[in-house]
Amino acid sequence: QVQLVESGGGLVQAGGSLRLSCAASGSIFGISGMAWHRQAPGKGRELVAAITSDGSTNYADFVKGRFTISRDSAKNTLYLQMNSLKPEDSGVYYCYAGGIRSLRPVNYWGQGTQVTVSS
Numbered sequence: 001q002v003q004l005v006e007s008g009g010g011l012v013q014a015g016g017s018l019r020l021s022c023a024a025s026g027s028i029f030g031i032s033g034m035a036w037h038r039q040a041p042g043k044g045r046e047l048v049a050a051i052t053s054d055g056s057t058n059y060a061d062f063v064k065g066r067f068t069i070s071r072d073s074a075k076n077t078l079y080l081q082m083n084s085l086k087p088e089d090s091g092v093y094y095c096y097a098g099g100i101r102s103l104r105p106v107n108y109w110g111q112g113t114q115v116t117v118s119s
Contacts, residue, residue, distance in 0.1 A: 001027040002108040004095045009113030016085050016117070022078040022095030022110055030101035036069060036080045038115070040091035048093070049080060063089075085117045 008020040020036065035050035049069035050058045057069055068081040078095060095110035 002031065002097055002106075004097060004108055004110035006093065006095050006110045006113040009093060009115045011116045011118065012085055013118050014085060014087055017081070017083045018085060018115060019082065020080040020093055020095075020113060020115070022080075024076040024078065024095075024097060028076060028097070030099045030106065031097050032099035033097070034071065034078045035096045035098075036078075036093055037096055038089075038091040038093045039112075040088075043091075045094065051078070053099075082115075085115075087117045087119045090115060090117045 003025045005023045006020060008018060010018065012018050033050055033052045036048040037045050038048050039045040046060065048060055048063055049067055051069050051071060059067065066082065066084045070079045070081070071077065082089065092112040093115055094112045097108045099106055
């Protein structure tokens with residue numbers, strides 16, 4: 001019963017910055033972690049960054065030092081600040097939320113937002 005809606009995608013030049021947002025609504029109790037994944041054409045979905053309930057973060061090697069994942073608990077919103085963007089960062093970015101509810105794992109995905117980085 002969690003809905004995730006991404007926003008903030010768009011077209012940006014290489015070296016530029018972009019901030020993605022993911023607004024969560026519904027029953028978020030039991031959610032232990034949230035993350036951003038991305039998928040480029042012809043490739044599988046890959047983890048970009050994750051944040052757990054205790055605030056711990058985890059980043060893919062290819063974005064370390066460039067991307068920052070954060071959350072605003074009051075607004076139930078997840079963010080991904082992307083700096084020094086590269087053309088290979090292009091793809092559809094998806095918001096994810098997961099956890100355990102009623103002793104069962106739960107997984108939720110947003111609809112995705114397109115990010116295109118020009119060379």
